[in-house]
Every structure is written in structure tokens, then in C-alpha cells.
Amino acid sequence: MKPKSKPKASKPEVAPQPSVKASKPTTAVSAAEMGARQREISVSEFFTKNRHLLGFDSPRKSLLTCVKEAVDNALDACEEAGILPEVIVKLEPVSTDGVMPVPSQATRFRITVIDYGPGIVREQIPPIFAKLLYGSKFHRLRMSRGQQGIGISAAGMYAQLTTGKPVQIISRTGPKKPAHYFEVQIDTKKNEPRILEKKQVDWEPHRGTQVTIEIEGRYQKGRASVDEYLELTSIANPHVRLVYQTPEGETKEYPRTYHQLPPPPREIKPHPYGIEFGMFLKMLHDTRSHWLSGFLVGDFSRISLTLAEEICKNAKIHPHARPRDLHGDRAEALYKVLQATKIMAPPSNCLSPIGEQGILTGLYKQIQGDFYTAVSRPPAVYRGNPFVIEAGLAYGRGPEEATKKNEETEAPLAEGEEREREEDLARVIRYANRVPLLYQQSACATFKAALDTNWRNYGVAQSKGALPAGPMVVFVHMASVWVPFTSESKEAIADYDEIRKEIRLALQECGRRLGIFLRRRERAKSEFRRRNIFELYIEEVAEACGRLKGGKLPVNRLKEQLQKIAVKRTGGEQTDQVLGKTGSGPEGLPHSIIVTPEGVEGALPILDGGVPGYLINEATREAAGSSLGPSSEKPPGKPAVQRRKRKGK
Ligand SMILES: Nc1ncnc2c1ncn2[C@@H]1O[C@H](COP(=O)(O)OP(=O)(O)OP(=O)(O)O)[C@@H](O)[C@H]1O
Ligand SMILES: [Mg+2]
Secondary structure (H helix, E strand, O other): OOOOOOOOOOOOOOOOOOOOOOOOOOOOOOOOHHHHHOOOOOOOHHHHHHHHHHHHOOHHHHHHHHHHHHHHHHHHHHHHHOOEEEEEEEEEOOOOOOOOOOOOOOOEEEEEEEEOOOOOHHHHHHHHHOOOOOOOOOOOEEOOOOOOOHHHHHHHHHHHHHOOOOEEEEEEEEOOOOOOEEEEEEEEEOOEEEEEEEEEEEEOOOOEEEEEEHHHEEOOOOOOOHHHHHHHHHHHHHEEEEEEEEEEEEEEEEEOOOOOOOOOOOOEEEOOOOHHHHHHHHHHHHOOOHHHHHHHHHHHOOOOOOHHHHHHOOOOOOOOOOOHHOHHHHHHHHHHHHOOOOOOOOOOOOOOOOOHHHHHHHHHOOOOOOOOEEOOOOOEHHHHHHHHEEEEEEEOOOOHHHHHHOOOOOOOOOOOOOOOOOOOOOOOEEEEOOOOOOOOHHHHHHHHHHHHHOOHHHHHOOOOOOOEEEEEEEEEEEEEEOOOEEOOOOOOEOOOHHHHHHHHHHHHHHHHHHHHHHHHHHHHHHHHHHHHHHHHHHHHHHHHHHHHOOOOHHHHHHHHHHHHHHHHHHHHHHHHHOOOOOOOOOOOOEEEEEEEEEEEEEEEEEOOOHHHHHHHHHHHHHHHHOOOOOOOOOOOOOOOEEEEOOOOO
């Protein structure tokens, strides 16, 4: 609003005052009216409005998120209870107008996930499935797939929002216990469960949980699909048996290839370096210890009594002071001393990394290639939280493709000319606590580290600022007691320097081994070609010499001698070894597998049925007798490290 007259130059300029006569906007409200409108917002109401924050934006992604939340919970529950996980996933299109749609056109799906884990006690079923921020994992520092206590109830809330259908649960905690059936929904105003149905039912499995959710969704194969999620889950969890009934009615099985559970991660106390001041104050006031020294020793990891007393002395507070009495400056001084004191890094037995053998097993089972390698880094720390980075590589198109390529005659190149290769960019598969991450790749620290790595050093083409080119799958896993996700939908890992550095180191080691393999293979191939040419002439030369000597020459002996010279001159046994012709392992390449048309070398896993997952077809599955019931447990044993010919090719 303009003032009526210009202010005089001599007077200090004042902000124009609104004219008294100006009409009051009809929407203006008084503070009292505003005050009367203030209301508490329930967490369910908030996330109903903001469901995209939890991964429920597009119908396709929502279908994936629901499956992911249920499968992650099933795996967490089985592992925590010490049961080798076996999970059944069923996706069924649902008709909305009486006509059954084809899966790619369907807009509604029924998702059923069954596990044979510990089951859930009856009283806990309604809040677990119909109350947001309710769970057993948030308040502890222990590696698990779930963290927040939102996952499965958010999936139920999405079902309620899009189809109005309740979540159906059957759970049983043991053979002598009854199976309980529940139908629940969330009362979004109160964030409390509403039970629509509860009864005891007959359920065949002796223990476990079955969750059924009906949602609006879309089914499409390919990148970031349910199919890809299950395939990648199987790579990072070789101890899991997954059976997947696709919407098309097919049954895919991802067999268990590792018959042992990963070592159970231990729960730890927070490390002093990891906590913020507000958190520290809360701990001071919530502790059960009566003395400050007891609080420091009991509520944190890596603080001994001597160290606690030293910290108290430096902060000028008596070790027997009551933690609850510490406020303001005294608490702040204590916090500062704590942060400045040298304290051992947190223990790493709270983590359960996949391990080199596990990664190799998973990659070899699911991805066709010529070379596989895996690296597990030692534990490191970010903001006081311990973490481990693991990386792996699968390179090449597999021996059949390689043979095909060799058979194709390549036209000779002019000098300076380079052969044009149909190279795609590498694919990065990312994991956090064994869960595949399928969205927001470019925001993820793992992806950034893969870009940062100079792959040209290892003989792989790479354009500036791009992923390396070539038939290559790069695997990265972060295991931590608290994975720093960039959002609640748990899709990308935040870019902490310490994390990025560890990923880069792991990738560099994988790259170095790949470089050795590629160089050796190239050299061996050219030596082998030379040897073949020699061998071609040995026959002729020996026969001609025999004729010259009038048949008196022992032709066969001469041939043998020339053969030996040819082998010696063309790299000897080393060439045979690199090309997989001797049966010995890939020397100088730890935790690696080399696949050639002649066979497989290195730290090889034994696969169920002896066939890698990507080669399993209907016939082999039928032969293996796959069923939807719990499979008979195999005796646990160590994963075999062996050498063998690859079958099923
Ligand atoms: N299949 C199951 N078997 C046994 N317990 C389960 C199962 N599914 C869920 N739970 C229990 O229910 C709790 C809540 O699950 P929910 O998915 O909502 O949260 P979360 O897994 O703790 O964390 P996040 O939100 O990150 O997934 C879990 O902490 C777990 O204790
Ligand atoms: Mg969960």
C-alpha cells in the first residue's frame, strides 16, 4: 500500500503504515481464532498425506514397497530367532469389475508373504500391523533390515487408503500353539489399531506368519520391479530360500546356497562420539544409574571405570554425582570432555557382514560372467556408528558368449583404428543391511563412489563422470547398526566422507583384481593363438624331416619335442592356467572365480541342484521338486570351496 504523500527528505524514512481505512481481508484471523485452531497431528494422519515419503508414490513403486517391507520383516524375524529363512511371496491381480485383468493391465493386487519364522504373539499382532512407529528395532543399536517401526503398518495404511481392505494376518508361534487370524486397520486419527476380525484358524505350518495386503498397484518387470528386488535379495542373502509366484502364475525359486545363518549381530550401547548433546541430556535423565561414573560405564560402549573417573575429573564433577541432577553448564562441560577424550572405536561384533564367500556365491548364482571377485573391508566408524563396506564384481558375458565371439571372424584393423565395442555401462547393485536399494541411485554414496573410482587404471573403458563401460555388475553393501538413509523410504545412503572413502577403497581392490585378470587373459589368449599356429606346422615339419631322413627319424618323438618347445615358448603352463585348462585356481586372485568354456576355477560354491539360479528353468525346478511348503532342512555345513566343471551349459 502506498503512503498518501512522499515523506520529506529530512525526516528519517519509516515503513509505510497500512491505512486505517483499508478494508480488512475477509480471511484475516485473530490470534485467539488461530489458537483455537491448533490441533495435534497424529503420525498416521501425517503419513497418509505424505505417503510418498514412505515410498508409496507411483502404483508400481507402491507394489514393490509393500513386498519389500513384508519380506524384510520376515527375514529379520527368522534370523533373530535363529531359523534359516524361507519366504513365499505371492502376487495376484485382483478383478475390479468381475473380469480378471491380465497382470500388466491390472490396477489392483493381492500380496501374500509367508514366513516360517518365530511367529508373533497374539496381543502384538494388531499394533504391529496397524500402528505407525511401533516396532522392536528402533530403540536398539543392532544391525537389522528394519529400523524405524513404520514399514509394515505403512503398507497396511496404503492398502486402507487405496482399496479400503484391511490387512489379514495369520500367525502361529509353535506346533502346540493355535494359529490366530486377524483383520486390522489403522484408526488414522488416533494412530491406533482397529480390529475388524479375530479368530483361531487351522493353519498348516507349525510356526510363522502370513500377511495379506490388497493394494492399488502396477506390475511391470524390469528395473526396480518386484522381480528384480527378489533376485537381488537372493544375491545378498544366499542363506535364504525364496519362492515367488508371479502375477502371471509362474513359480520362480531362488534356492538356498549357503546352509548356515550369518552370525547373529550383537546389540551395542551408543558410542560417546556418535551422540548429539540433546540425546546425551536425555540419556542423563533417563538412566537407571545412581552415580555418574556408573552411567558412563553402563550406558555407553567402550568406557571403563578408570576412563569414566578420568572423564569426571576433567569435567570437575564428582563421579558419585546423580546423573539426573546435571543440567545446563555442568552437563555441557561433561559432554565436551566426553567428546575430547580418546575412546576406543566401537566393537564390530554388532555387525554381520555377508563375507567374501557369501558375495561370490550370490553373484555366481545369479549373474552370468567370466570373472567374479569380492572384498570385505575391515570395520570403520561414522558418527560413532560402526559399519562395514563390502564390494564385489561380476565381469563378462559368460563362456558361451565368449566362445561365440571368438568364432566370429573379426576383420583386421588398420593402424590406429580401434574396434568398436557394443559396450553398455556397468550396473551398480546397492545394498544396506542386505536389503537391495532400487530407487534414487544417483543420490546414493555407493553410486557416487563407483563414479569416483578410476576404472581406466584397471583396463576398463570409462568416460569422464560416468560409470565404467562393459559387461560388468558392481556390487556394494553397507552393513551398520544405523544406516544413514537420505529419507524415510530407505532408498539411498547419505554421503558421509568416511562411508564414501571405504566404498572407494573396496571398489579399488575389486578393480585391481579385475585388471590382473583382464591383462593375464589377454596375454594368455595371444600366446595360445601363437601356440595353435606352431602346432599346425609341427605335423608338417616332422613329416617332412622324416621324409628327408628316408624314414629313419622317430617322427613321433620329434613331434613331442617340438610340442614341448611350442608350449614353453607360448607362456608354458601359465597360459593354460589362465585359460582354465589345468584345473588349478586363479593364482594371485584371492576370493575370485574365473569361468572359462573348459570349466570354473576358484572359490566355488555348491549350488542346490548344481545349477546357477539364472540357468534354472521349469524342467530343473520340477526335477528339484520345488514346493510351496517349507523345504526339508539340509544339515548345516560349511560352504564348499571347490573346483569343478560348470554344469547345465
Ligand atoms: N513376519 C514377522 N515375524 C515376526 N515379527 C514381525 C514380523 N513382521 C514384523 N514383525 C515385528 O513387527 C515390528 C514392526 O515391523 P515394521 O516393519 O513396522 O517396523 P520395523 O521392521 O521395526 O522397521 P522399518 O519401519 O524400518 O521396517 C518389527 O520390529 C518386528 O518386531
Ligand atoms: Mg520392517
